[in-house]
Amino acid sequence: MGKRKSLLLFADYFDATTATRRVVNALNENFDELEFVYWARLGYERDVNEAIFKNIPKKVYKETAPPRSLGVLVQFVKYQIWLLKTLLQKRPNLVIAFTFYTIFPALFYRLFINRKSKVIYDPRDYVAVSYRVNIVIASVIRFLDNLCMKFADFVIFPDKQYFSHYGMFSLSEDKYFVLPNSAEDVYDQLENIDLKALYNIPVEKPLIPILGYFSETRGKDLLFRAIQDDNLSEFHFVFAGDLRDESEISFLSNKSNVTFLPKVPYLHALKMIQKSLVVPQLYDPKLLNNVYAFPTKYFDCLMVGTPMIVSLGQKDVWEEIKQHNFGFGIEYDDYDSFVNILKKLSTKEIVIDEKRLRTFFLKNYNYNLYKLKLANVYKDMYDNIRL
Secondary structure, eight states: OOOOEEEEEOSSOGGGSTHHHHHHHHHTTTOSEEEEEEEOTTSSOOOOOOHHHHTSOEEEEOOOOOTTSHHHHHHHHHHHHHHHHHHHHHOOSEEEEESHHHHHHHHHIIIIIOTTOEEEEEOSSOGGGSSOOOHHHHHHHHHHHHHHHHHSSEEEESSSHIIIIIOOSOOOGGGEEEOOSOOOOOGGGSTTOOHHHHHOOOTTSOEEEEESOOOGGGTHHHHHHHHTOGGGTTOEEEEESOOOOHHHHHHHHTOTTEEEEOOOOHHHHHHHHHTSSOEEEOOOTTSHHHHHOOOHHHHHHHHHTOOEEEETTOHHHHHHHHHHTOEEEEOTTOHHHHHHHHHHHHTTSSOOOHHHHHHHHHHHTOTHHHHHHHHHHHHHHHHHOOO
16 A cells, blocks of 8 residues: 655745644654655744654745735735746645645645545635725735635634634535644743853743734734833743744844743743733724634643733634633723733732643643544545545
8 A cells, every 4th residue: 555645835934823733743653754845934944943843844935025025925926926937846645725825736736636635624714804905905814714624625713713703614524624723731841941041031020922923913913012011121021933024123122121032942932921920912893804813822821820811802712712711801901901900910909720720721722632544534534535
C-alpha cells in the first residue's frame, strides 16, 4: 500500500495559530507524511523553537509587501498561484486549508486535478464578518466562503456561528466538527520558565500582556493610550507578536514601560499570561465575528488562572465570564473603566479566584476532551482515501 501524504496550507507563519499544534498531534497518528506550506509574511523564515514542529518538512513563500498597500493584494494573488503549483508538485492525498486565504487552490486541486484527494477546511474565523468592508463585498465573500464549506470534504468550525447566522447551506452532521480554539493542558510545563532571565521582563511589577495578532479592532487605541499614561507608571506592558507596521514598532520599542518582543514560543507566551495581572482581550463588537467568537487567549487565561478584560459587546464570551466571575467587561473604548480595573486589581480591592478558572478549563475546554474525536476525523479521512 502506498504512503498517504498530507499538506497543511497556511496564509501566515504556521505557528501563528495554536490550532497547528493540535492538528499535528492528531495527524501524526494517521498519516505517513506531513508537510507545512506557508507564507512567511515578514519575508524570512523563523527559527523553529518547538520540538513538535522541528522535524516536519516546510515549503515557504517569502515575498511580501508593505501593510495596507496594493502590493499586498498582488502578493495574495501570486500566493494563490504558488499554492496551486505546490499542490501540483506535491500531489498530496489530504489537504488541510487554514483560513479562507488558502481554500481556493485546495478545492481547485481536489475538484479538477486529483479527485481522489480530500480537503479539510479549517476557517479559524468567519472571514466575511471579521473585517470592516463594504456590505456588498462582505456578502460576496460570505457566499464564496459558504461555497467552500459546502464543497470541502470536511469543515472544522471554531464555534457555532455558522449555524446561528453565517451559514447559507445545510451541512450533514458527518461533515463538520465544532472544535473550540482551546489548547492542550500544558500547565505543568510552565514552572521552570524564567521570564526575567529569558527576556528581562520585570516580573516584580504588575504585568499587562499584549500577545499575538494586533490591530485597530483589537483595542489598539485604548492600549496605546494606557502605555502613554503617566497615571499607570506602576504597570509594565509586554508585547509579543508579529508587527508589520513601522510606526507601531517604533512606538512600542521606544517606551521604557514596554518589553517589546517578536513572536515567542507558545509556552513562553503562556508563562507571560500566567505572571500577568490581567489580560486585555478587547475585540471591536462592530464586527459580527467578534460578538460571538471565543478568543484563543480566553482559553489560555483559563488554563493558567489569569483574569481577562473583554468588551461588553463580545456577547458570548462575556456571558460566560460574567456568569463564573472570570474577569471583567467594559465598553470597547471605555478607557476610564479599563484604568479603574487595573488599579483595583493591583491594590487587591478586587480579587479573582484563579483556581476556579483552571478548574473550569479542565472540566470544559481541555483539548484532551476533544482530541480523540479530532483524531477519528483524520482516521476516517485516512480510511476513505483511494490511492
